[in-house]
Amino acid sequence: MTVYSVVPIGGGREKLEESIKKLPTGDVYTLPGKAGWLVQFAGTSVELCSALNIPTNRDALAKEDTPPMVLVSSLTSYYGIGPKEMWEWVRSREEA
Numbered sequence: 001m002t003v004y005s006v007v008p009i010g011g012g013r014e015k016l017e018e019s020i021k022k023l024p025t026g027d028v029y030t031l032p033g034k035a036g037w038l039v040q041f042a043g044t045s046v047e048l049c050s051a052l053n054i055p056t057n058r059d060a061l062a063k064e065d066t067p068p069m070v071l072v073s074s075l076t077s078y079y080g081i082g083p084k085e086m087w088e089w090v091r092s093r094e095e096a
Contacts (some may be wrong), residue, residue: 003075004048004094007036012068019052025075029089032082045072047068 009017013034020037029038032036038067041048055067075090 001040001042001093002073004039004045005036005071005073005075005091006039006048006052007071007073008068009071010069012070016052016054016068016070017038023051028049031086031088036088038090048072 006016006020020039023039023041027040031037035070039048041051043051049070049072052068052070054070054072078090
């Protein structure tokens with residue numbers, strides 16, 4: 001499975017958070033400061049967006065009043081400074 005970063009970049013964070021809460025608890029790590037989430041998911045970034053009820057095509061986007069603005073990207077190469085438990089969460093999913 002791939003680990004994705006799900007980062008809200010505008011309005012609709014609350015709606016996005018409700019969708020995130022529906023994912024299996026062990027597959028989600030909440031980033032500090034409401035910065036977003038790390039999500040383990042067996043599919044593409046577009047499939048993850050669909051699972052989170054984020055419109056994935058222009059027709060669906062046009063029907064949505066205010067879709068969550070979000071950046072979803074796979075965590076293939078990374079570096080940073082953060083809580084130890086975050087790095088342990090990422091490492092444990094890479095090894096799985």
